[in-house]
Amino acid sequence: MKLGKVIGRVVSSTKVESFEGLKLLLVQPIDEKLNAYGEPIVTVDTIQSNTGQIIYYETSKEASMVLDKIMNPCDAAIVGIVDEINLETQS
Amino acid sequence: MILGKVIGNIISTERAIGYGGRTILIIQPIEPSGTFKGKTFLAVDTVQAGVGDTVITVEEGGSATTAIKEPDTHTVKTVIVGIVDHIYH
Numbered sequence: 001m002k003l004g005k006v007i008g009r010v011v012s013s014t015k016v017e018s019f020e021g022l023k024l025l026l027v028q029p030i031d032e033k034l035n036a037y038g039e040p041i042v043t044v045d046t047i048q049s050n051t052g053q054i055i056y057y058e059t060s061k062e063a064s065m066v067l068d069k070i071m072n073p074c075d076a077a078i079v080g081i082v083d084e085i086n087l088e089t090q091s
Numbered sequence: 092m093i094l095g096k097v098i099g100n101i102i103s104t105e106r107a108i109g110y111g112g113r114t115i116l117i118i119q120p121i122e123p124s125g126t127f128k129g130k131t132f133l134a135v136d137t138v139q140a141g142v143g144d145t146v147i148t149v150e151e152g153g154s155a156t157t158a159i160k161e162p163d164t165h166t167v168k169t170v171i172v173g174i175v176d177h178i179y180h
Contacts, residue, residue: 001115001133001169003101032099032117032131047105056101056115056133062152062168066107079110079166084102087117088142 001058003030003082006051010042018072025049025078027057032087043076054082094175095120097144101133109166113159116140116171118148123180134169135159147173 008026012019023045029038034054041057046066049055055078057063063077064070095118103115114136120129125145134148137158148171149155155170 001135002130003133037130047107049105056103058166058168060152060168062155062166065109065152065166077107077166079107080103080115081105082101082103083105085099085117086101086142087099088097 001056001079003032003034003085004028004041004043004055004057004078005030005034005036006045006049006053006055006078007040008051016073018067018069019044019074022067022074025051027055027076027078030054032085041076043078044074045078047078047081049078049081054085056080056082092147092149092172093120094123094178095134095146095148096125096127097140097142097146097171098131099142107166109164110135113137116142118146118171121145123178132169134171135167136171138171138174140171140174145175145178146171147175
């Protein structure tokens with residue numbers, strides 16, 4: 001489960017049937033200090049996240065379980081919106 | 092299962108199914124000697140771990156669900172399953 005920032009939305013009309021009606025958001029992986037790393041990924045959103053929000057996402061089969069139709073090929077899903085990040089002061 | 096150190100937590104009111112009401116901690120993977128190694132990740136706590144603890148984490152859905160032992164948590168994949176007292180290596 002990793003931190004990310006929603007940076008956009010992906011529209012796809014021709015897709016697998018189980019993706020019908022789903023919101024596909026573009027997420028930039030970030031670390032706990034909000035620095036971006038790696039390439040943006042496409043995730044499924046079920047909790048109405050918006051562009052600019054800091055979220056956390058899960059990958060692989062468990063990600064697809066957030067959807068009603070669990071037999072779907074999704075492998076990355078937003079599972080929560082971050083309100084606050086508390087870091088231990090580096091000792 | 093991998094070793095990690097809890098370096099913080101996140102507060103989040105808006106969550107997907109299966110994540111409700113559980114503490115989510117920020118984990119820094121470590122080598123057995125304790126030196127930090129690799130990118131941090133988030134994990135659902137199931138053993139009341141706190142910031143500064145060294146912990147054992149699992150990153151696999153089936154195991155995660157057995158750690159939480161509650162219905163509809165099959166969306167959870169990364170959990171803390173133990174607090175480390177000592178590492179002999």
